[in-house]
Amino acid sequence: MKFDDKREEYLAQITLETSRIVLTQPILFLCGGRVDAQLVEPESVRGALVSHLNSAGCDLATSITLAEEFKDWIHDSTYRDLLVFESDIAHISSLIIIILESAGALTELGLFVRNRALKNKILVFIHEKHYEENSFIKLGPLRHLQDIKDSSVCAYPWEKIPNTEKMDLKGSLKLTLKEMRNDILKIVAEQDKSEQFNKDNEGHVSFVIFEIIRIFRALKLTEIENFLSKLGLNLPREKIKRLIFLLTKFKLVSMMKRGHVEYYFASTDSAKVDFAGKFEPTKAKLAAMQFYITNDDTESKRLQVITAAYKTTKPPTATPPIPPAIPKVGATA
Incomplete structure (x- = not known):
């Protein structure tokens, strides 16, 4: 049984304007x-x-x-x-x-x-x-x-x-x-331990990039660009590459190449953004992993990167459970 890619649907639950940047781990x-x-x-x-x-x-x-x-x-x-x-x-x-x-x-x-x-x-x-x-x-x-x-x-x-x-x-x-x-x-x-997200603050945008990488485990540059766009952050690719460069230098993100594909993964599991809205990061992470695992024909490279990057991440042998239904954006709980 294959699971569909629900990552964009989960991102649609995020209200970025009222999200908070987490500053408990100083840089x-x-x-x-x-x-x-x-x-x-x-x-x-x-x-x-x-x-x-x-x-x-x-x-x-x-x-x-x-x-x-x-x-x-x-x-x-x-x-x-x-x-x-x-x-x-x-x-x-x-x-x-x-x-x-x-x-x-x-x-x-x-x-x-x-x-x-x-x-x-x-x-x-x-x-x-x-x-x-x-x-x-x-x-x-x-x-x-x-x-x-x-x-x-x-x-x-x-x-x-x-x-x-x-x-x-x-x-x-x-x-x-x-x-x-x-x-x-x-x-x-x-210093303040959190700040309201500001799209004009390059540091805040960098932390959003880190957070979607952390939640979805391993992402290609094109996916990061697309997911940022879904969140209303339409950034030129060169700017995204600049901010990822900084994240790697500050030891928040690393890159691993599998075949001809480059994947970015989080070097630490400390959250940098508290997303507002109905978004639940644990459920989003589970749904992403279910998609990767049950679509091994297209996601095998990504799975190998995840296994190598996160030493404790081991794909389950049994069929993963079906994630909870995703509420539609704007729907009441």
Whole structure:
């Protein structure tokens, strides 16, 4: 017995305008000095902070994405405009942390500080000696950030071991790292845990893409494009590819190729959107799997991807149960 493809019918139950974006799992974008995981002793404050969060067993460690993850943003032609690129990162990130310890970090500060969407999303760490100087950095972008939110700029001491490039983890940096961690935790705790969906917010649209991939397990690009259209989000394919690129870099989505077909699947099972309306994600997921399993002649590649991507997902041996009837849109319960 074969089951029909009911995915579009389930999507028709969603009221996107009143849906909520779930922000309980923060996404942190960390900029600063060089990070080399192979080094036993870090050569930057950023590297020391990453190491500290991991060794302390802090939940923030798994929420961090490093700027290096995006080094191929222009080489693969996904993005052609730096301003569009940084704007998309701004919208999807919960917090952008910039440690001012390198020329690159100064450039990133200059880029992000101009974006109005980031007014409550930037946290800057600066060496106390540099903060005390009346430099362009202090009088310009840092003052601008502090005028918006005083706690967005934090000054701390740190040193390197004399005659080396290694950070002195036994000196003032030892306490500084703990205080940095507390600063980040405090800001994350104070942030809203949900927002009403806004179709003009690229981060919100990205999370909708993630959510339909998560619910339907594995999707082709053309399916994602079609399903977004059914939800009233008519986006150019190039823009969808851009947002999927960001989702992969933030470790929310992965891609697997089976034969000549590319499938996108969720790298985490944490919901990012609470869809309004009569939509029930568990029933939608079950109906999708029933369609895939009973149409093995056309869906075998997808099933192999799902089995490999979700290690605990095993197609049932018996015929799956018939899903509940789908109420018509607009019908009363």
